[in-house]
Amino acid sequence: MGADITSLGAYFARGGVDAAAVDAAAPSVSPAGLWELIRGEARAHRDPVLRDLTRPSILDQPDFATALAYLLSRKLSNDLVRKATLFALIRDFQISHPPAVEMAVADLASIRERDPAASGLLVPFLFFKGFHAIQSYRVAHWLWHENRRPLAHYFQGRASEVFAVDIHPAARLGQRVMFDHGTGIVVGETAVIEDDAALLQNVTLGGTGKEAGDRHPKVRRGALIGTGAKVLGNIEIGEGARVGAGSIVLKPVAPFTTVVGNPARVVGAPHRGLPSLTMDQSLPAAECEI
Template structure:
């Protein structure tokens, strides 16, 4: 990898912004010129470009794009860590997703990245007791992108939401840093219980497409959940589970599958 920024350290946001603008300059398609101008060239900062992008994507007749752009900007100014998180999320996509050739592509086109950044603003609103507005933003993300992330959920940094369609993350869910999720993942409850009722996903976990993790259970650091699995019990660290109900397969590994995006499974007859 030839990038000079990395998710293992704090990304210099200004450096990332320079990289984005330079990459955009390499596109000479005349049809794309106005889109790149609107989303990148006219802006002076990464924060400004991101606020404008989210404002346009999530506006409706009730809350127009200008109001949303100003809201995102307000959140960024109040909590600069939101902008830093967006920057390292973007780099994480470039590092992990083989379909991502540069930084500009996920910034402009990947709804997983855009939904995550809208969630970060909604979470800030929720924490500052502006909950109706947080729910409105959650609703607009669901309508526009097909993802539903509750604004009270706690998500870390360097999160990759690959494809994004059908993601559901419940109110008391926790995702630590360096988690990767594919389409159709559900982090849900198991009924009408109130209080802490959603999964806790530890660092480095890979959640395969369509898996459902239900209840206040822990998916341990570095674990891998196979596609389509239904997980109802805690998963130990550095363990692979698959099936309905999910069961452990193979032996413990030592890698962080969220980084490698390796979705291969041990032989299914090799059950722990």
């Protein structure tokens, strides 16, 4: 079995170390181990109003993957596309692509460690729509490459309706990606978001409207993009970079650099580590004094 959740704190506390050390420090959290922790929280849950939700969603499910398929199919179904049909489709995806389940586990574990609003695993699993949107995207991405593109767009459109997060099925997302709050995030067709990156609400990874082909941003490992930032065009947000809230970014951002403003400009000296692991959105001291 992989490391339990309590051992993850030391890993995510490494936000100030060199980024090269992160992969070596990253734990392997097993689906079975994480699932037992979620079930333990559900068994301890005493609110009678939510009992009808936690029992079928958690306690009646045999494992993490099946519970996730149940959860997504319930949220993404409608009067014309039945829950049972979506459940079977999502399970087919999980069985044919086992790493997708491992990625979902890593995503959820990282939320527990990085988001101060997440006091456990049960609430993020059931209610955090940034997590739900990313897992829905993974199914859509599979369908896109299976040449079932209208169905992939169904997942995209339905997730946008339900979660207010719009991720094109062709975009490429890594693992341990965190969409904090999620509301209003837009990720374009040729965008890339690498491992450990974090985006806050109302972030857009979009095109300029004047390009064709590869036209969306590439967000490298461990970058943090603040609330309401707009990153436009085929530009790179470097590893460990930090984009301040409300910034308009039209040019590449160097690794381990902080940018703010409209248009975005560099502030302070280069930093070390990956700000997405600590969700540190503070500006360099000299900038704060202006």
